[in-house]
Amino acid sequence: MCQVGEDYGEQVPVGPPPPPLQSREQKCVKCQEGVPVVVIRAGDAFCRDCFKAYYVHKFRAVLGKNRIIFPGEKVLLAWSGGLSSSSMLWQVLEGLSRSSAKQLRFMPGVVYVDEGAACGRSPEDRAETLAEVRSILQSAGLPWYSVSLEKVFSLPQSVLRYFSQEPATGKSTYKEAVDGFIRQQQGLGTQGTEDSPSPNPGEEQLSWHGPQDAQSLAEPPTAAQTEAVSRLFHSVRTLTAKEELLHTFRTHLILHVARTHGYSKVMTGDSCTRLAIKLLTNLALGRGAFLAWDTGFADERHGDVVVVRPMREHTLKEVAFYNHLFAVPTVVTPTLDTKAPEKASIHRLMETFVLRLQAQFPSTVSTVYRTSEKLIKAPRAGRATSPSRPRCLLCLCTLDVDSEDSATAFGAQTTIAPSRRQPPTPQAQAEEPPVTCCSPGCGAGSAEREDLRASVIEQLCYGCRVNTKDLPSLEPLPPYVLTEAQLRGHRARVTQEIQEFLMEDSEDEVDTA
Amino acid sequence: MAAPLSVEVEFGGGAELLFDGVKKHQVTLPGQEEPWDIRNLLVWIKKNLLKERPELFIQGDSVRPGILVLINDADWELLGELDYQLQDQDSVLFISTLHGG
Numbered sequence: 001m002c003q004v005g006e007d008y009g010e011q012v013p014v015g016p017p018p019p020p021l022q023s024r025e026q027k028c029v030k031c032q033e034g035v036p037v038v039v040i041r042a043g044d045a046f047c048r049d050c051f052k053a054y055y056v057h058k059f060r061a062v063l064g065k066n067r068i069i070f071p072g073e074k075v076l077l078a079w080s081g082g083l084s085s086s087s088m089l090w091q092v093l094e095g096l097s098r099s100s101a102k103q104l105r106f107m108p109g110v111v112y113v114d115e116g117a118a119c120g121r122s123p124e125d126r127a128e129t130l131a132e133v134r135s136i137l138q139s140a141g142l143p144w145y146s147v148s149l150e151k152v153f154s155l156p157q158s159v160l161r162y163f164s165q166e167p168a169t170g171k172s173t174y175k176e177a178v179d180g181f182i183r184q185q186q187g188l189g190t191q192g193t194e195d196s197p198s199p200n201p202g203e204e205q206l207s208w209h210g211p212q213d214a215q216s217l218a219e220p221p222t223a224a225q226t227e228a229v230s231r232l233f234h235s236v237r238t239l240t241a242k243e244e245l246l247h248t249f250r251t252h253l254i255l256h257v258a259r260t261h262g263y264s265k266v267m268t269g270d271s272c273t274r275l276a277i278k279l280l281t282n283l284a285l286g287r288g289a290f291l292a293w294d295t296g297f298a299d300e301r302h303g304d305v306v307v308v309r310p311m312r313e314h315t316l317k318e319v320a321f322y323n324h325l326f327a328v329p330t331v332v333t334p335t336l337d338t339k340a341p342e343k344a345s346i347h348r349l350m351e352t353f354v355l356r357l358q359a360q361f362p363s364t365v366s367t368v369y370r371t372s373e374k375l376i377k378a379p380r381a382g383r384a385t386s387p388s389r390p391r392c393l394l395c396l397c398t399l400d401v402d403s404e405d406s407a408t409a410f411g412a413q414t415t416i417a418p419s420r421r422q423p424p425t426p427q428a429q430a431e432e433p434p435v436t437c438c439s440p441g442c443g444a445g446s447a448e449r450e451d452l453r454a455s456v457i458e459q460l461c462y463g464c465r466v467n468t469k470d471l472p473s474l475e476p477l478p479p480y481v482l483t484e485a486q487l488r489g490h491r492a493r494v495t496q497e498i499q500e501f502l503m504e505d506s507e508d509e510v511d512t513a
Numbered sequence: 514m515a516a517p518l519s520v521e522v523e524f525g526g527g528a529e530l531l532f533d534g535v536k537k538h539q540v541t542l543p544g545q546e547e548p549w550d551i552r553n554l555l556v557w558i559k560k561n562l563l564k565e566r567p568e569l570f571i572q573g574d575s576v577r578p579g580i581l582v583l584i585n586d587a588d589w590e591l592l593g594e595l596d597y598q599l600q601d602q603d604s605v606l607f608i609s610t611l612h613g614g
Contacts, residue, residue: 036588038587038588321583324525341566352579
């Protein structure tokens with residue numbers, strides 16, 4: 001644009017400069033009639049109605065294109081109260097209330113995670129936020145679950161396990177599933193007067209109070225738990241590591257809620273702006289191997305519960321405008337990085353970097369974001385994708401660490417740890433029994449602590465290992481993480497021992513035969 | 514000489530946290546030589562409303578990237594951004610899209 005002006009500046013007839021856009025005489029690019037209210041995609045001005053149609057269409061198109069959510073499926077919306085997830089919730093509500101042809105056919109529920117403890121908010125502030133959250137969720141009329149971050153201290157180890165997806169019995173294809181669902185609905189429609197498009201939410205709201213597990217999750221946290229969370233977060237040295245830790249715990253809690261209530265999909269509100277920032281942040285955090293999972297449309301790392309990101313085509317600007325123009329309620333909750341300086345964490349720095357670049361070059365976000373679309377979730381060369389492959393204890397991704405034959409600095413670093421896994425020398429074997437029989441609480445020596453750290457680190461991916469360096473002690477971590485780490489370490493050792501015997505046996509057999 | 518203006522200034526999306534958590538501010542801009550535009554308004558806000566950490570709201574002579582500006586419920590890009598001349602009873606809304614407000 002600037003060049004055009006420079007090159008032909010002299011040839012342009014001298015006259016009054018064309019009035020800038022400010023006269024508002026410009027019309028909506030879509031309908032050519034309406035008064036434009038928002039500029040999206042470098043210069044396209046949309047009027048209110050066309051913007052709404054565009055926005056809603058985009059949401060539904062993302063779901064339609066990916067064909068991953070089956071009709072009648074239970075979908076948990078992860079709602080933080082923020083702009084994007086609130087907009088997502090309202091898109092779903094709008095989709096449910098539509099006439100049957102365009103109606104969304106899945107069964108949504110909402111989960112809210114109260115993270116106040118990690119940010120050191122006072123009980124009064126948290127109660128205020130919770131009241132606001134409750135009133136919004138009640139007006140939404142979907143089944144909802146509110147979990148506080150403190151509940152990570154009562155999570156079971158099973159959260160960290162991978163469960164392979166149940167085979168889709170009968171409804172093998174999306175098309176068949178849709179047809180089946182429509183037939184079923186029509187059957188229902190003729191039977192009784194089914195006016196409400198989503199008859200179940202009310203019932204579910206009642207039934208979820210039943211299960212014990214759900215009950216314990218819904219209970220308010222004890223002061224001791226709050227104290228434990230804040231001690232843990234206080235001990236972390238950097239804001240970057242705190243953010244990552246919080247993200248990990250939040251994911252585990254949402255996953256647990258989804259599993260205990262039978263949700264097979266979780267929707268998160270990541271917008272395309274957020275995903276572009278996340279992509280670069282994660283690259284900087286050493287999570288390059290998992291970008292496709294961390295930023296893609298569908299994330300199948302947990303096996304039975306798939307995380308989907310239906311807001312990934314909406315920019316934050318669109319989201320903010322939509323929420324404002326159509327009065328979508330949001331809850332502003334201060335979080336870890338609220339009021340933090342721009343260079344406080346890698347997350348913050350990357351956000352500033354991307355947004356500042358975006359202000360000068362409007363296609364920055366979309367270019368970065370398109371990259372995330374092209375990433376392929378291929379297993380590493382020479383490795384099969386079996387559910388039994390070792391997974392990171394924290395982010396639950398398949399481990400990306402090389403234990404052998406790596407020439408990288410990281411490879412050299414990690415070979416120190418796995419040396420423990422080598423066939424034990426007689427000396428090591430002699431030392432083995434006391435180590436394996438000890439539970440984490442049985443002694444508190446520094447050797448014990450070192451051992452705990454080693455057994456946890458061994459089971460982390462590169463990104464999580466780097467992050468864990470900022471935790472001076474791993475003891476404040478919730479028990480489910482520590483116990484699972486010990487269990488896995490123990491199991492690995494036992495498996496190896498057994499394997500040796502098995503190999504010997506088979507060799508013997510071959511020999512004797 | 515521009516006459517004094519009565520303008521509604523509003524903050525959302527967490528931007529209000531820098532303003533003592535107050536979202537809506539009904540303000541009267543004093544009469545001054547040059548007409549009031551958004552550029553001047555930002556200077557005025559920095560001096561009179563902003564409670565802390567001005568660098569998290571204003572950078573250079575504009576708002577920090579990631580903060581959206583709506584003038585009378587319309588995108589400020591349609592209205593000339595910083596050069597928009599404020600009218601009496603206008604409403605200006607700042608929405609933060611930044612993480613954590």
